[in-house]
Amino acid sequence: MMNQAFSIDYFILLAGLLLVAGVITAKFSTRLGVPALVLFLLVGMLAGSDGLGFIYFDNPTYAQLIGILALVIILFEGGLQTKWSTIKRVAAPSLSLATIGVILTSSGVAVAAKFILDVSWLEAFLFGAIVGSTDAAAVFAVLKGKNIRKRLGSTLEAESGTNDPMAVFLTISFIELLVSDQPNYLFMLGSFFWQMGLGIVFGFALGKIASLAINRINLDSSGLYPVFALAFALLTYSVTALIGASGLLAVYIAALVIGNSDLTYRHSIFRFNEGFAWMMQILMFVILGLLVFPTQLFDWDIIIRGVVLSLLLMLVARPIAVFLSTIGMGFSVKERTFLAWAGLRGAVPIVLATFPMIAGLENSQLFFNVIFFVVLTSALIQGSTISFFAEKLHLTGTQKQTPLHSLELVSIGKANAEIIEIEISENNIVANQSLAEISFPKDVLVNAIIRQGDLITPAGDTRLQAGDILYVLVAKQSKQAVKTLFADKEPMLD
Structure with missing residues (x-):
């Protein structure tokens, strides 16, 4: 034994x-x-x-x-x-x-x-x-x-x-x-x-x-x-x-x-x-x-x-x-x-x-x-x-960036809500717009913005930039509407 x-x-x-x-x-x-x-x-x-x-x-x-x-x-x-x-x-x-x-x-x-x-x-x-x-x-x-x-x-x-x-x-x-x-x-x-x-x-x-x-x-x-x-x-x-x-x-x-x-x-x-x-x-x-x-x-x-x-x-x-x-x-x-x-x-x-x-x-x-x-x-x-x-051979593209932040995303089952991550690319529909200019559904809240490794507290006049990562609290029934709102234009492959 x-x-x-x-x-x-x-x-x-x-x-x-x-x-x-x-x-x-x-x-x-x-x-x-x-x-x-x-x-x-x-x-x-x-x-x-x-x-x-x-x-x-x-x-x-x-x-x-x-x-x-x-x-x-x-x-x-x-x-x-x-x-x-x-x-x-x-x-x-x-x-x-x-x-x-x-x-x-x-x-x-x-x-x-x-x-x-x-x-x-x-x-x-x-x-x-x-x-x-x-x-x-x-x-x-x-x-x-x-x-x-x-x-x-x-x-x-x-x-x-x-x-x-x-x-x-x-x-x-x-x-x-x-x-x-x-x-x-x-x-x-x-x-x-x-x-x-x-x-x-x-x-x-x-x-x-x-x-x-x-x-x-x-x-x-x-x-x-x-x-x-x-x-x-x-x-x-x-x-x-x-x-x-x-x-x-x-x-x-x-x-x-x-x-x-x-x-x-x-x-x-x-x-x-x-x-x-x-x-x-x-x-x-x-x-x-x-x-x-x-x-x-x-x-x-x-x-x-x-x-x-x-x-x-x-x-x-x-x-x-x-x-x-x-x-x-x-x-x-x-x-x-x-x-x-x-x-x-x-x-x-x-x-x-x-x-x-x-x-x-x-x-x-x-x-x-x-x-x-x-x-x-x-x-x-x-x-x-x-x-x-x-x-x-000159076949390199834009350098891939690894985010320096760490935020655990959660789905709040009892509250029927989620925190989702959205990255703003150069060809994103809302790039260069302020949060006040974006028509959010009523049950959506932008909690945080990560920009070049720094935390940005979102406000109405905060203008979104390419590379920004948004953490958004959203009701599950509005999740698809938010993703459509932040959708990219037709992407191009290098």
Whole structure:
């Protein structure tokens, strides 16, 4: 009994230490100019049996479970933060990159893998499929806070949020071809349309149901609303996956619907999921770092093959795929060059690399080690130079400002009122107007204005400026009228 209690306490201690190490590395990743995900992977490798020996972990099934769960949370948080007004303007290039781009990238890498890894053509295309997609966790983390032009950043985020289903479909399809004696190609084609089509339908439907349920139900504690929203993310993935459709695509679509709906306790839901996504990102990359054994990874044979494949992916396969899949979509050569360079690989390829291991394929361990090295070099080289390339190509926009203030927004359920946050942009309808000039509904009160980090006490002659953040007390029945009153003119993407 004492030994069992000690094991539990030891496990909890290690979990706490790994999270602390993850948070600290995230804090210093920006100063070091290295993406946080690389440091998370290194923490896992350091804590593993080939490092300090704290944890021995070699179970790809558990790693896959944790990885998929983390991807669900990360995609959900990313979708919540994405605005329809932005995504609809980049829908065509994003979807083209997420489908045609993934196929072209996978094919290009497969040709190289056939000769570099000395495997069969089916195995080569399996390898290409695994590394064919960009990674949502990596892209969201690296682009957050960067002043990349809005159209480019939105395209990359939308691509990374929607291309995982294609990579998953291709990976599973090639595994089935390898293990099946009589593959059914017609069935695989039908499966693609089934997975993508129902993924979109279920994501949209469950997103609408979730938004309605969050607003209609009256829970006793405000802390339950973020949990309720997260429950719908897990439900959306599982229900969609159980019918053989793309659960990851459904989660991202549902998050877009929820995030662009008029939600009660919106601020709490967003902040909770942002923190939880960070925790799952740390956990996922640390676990994936534990799964790899550095003595196998840093073998000269793996290093040489990994470097060559990584360079071919970054400098040949991805650029060709981007330039071909964005023809006629209004991107300049510089912009397409940047889109090609910013195609980060991250957790998704490593998680997908566990599929051949679980299936017991002959070269699965070789694939995992090479893919891990490809991801590591991609994140390290591309992730640390995104801002540099954007500046050199003159593709930076207005510097993103992180608010220095902190104000917890609340929904006052019993009083049927809310405090909402409104940011005044340059193309806002009420920009440069005084509060007295604005026709507010009678049950609305502007409580505070934050301007360049300073608190401004609102008065009738206070004139609103671009960048102002307003905190407004409003009755729920007037909430939509206030949002319409403070609506932006038709936004333009850089």
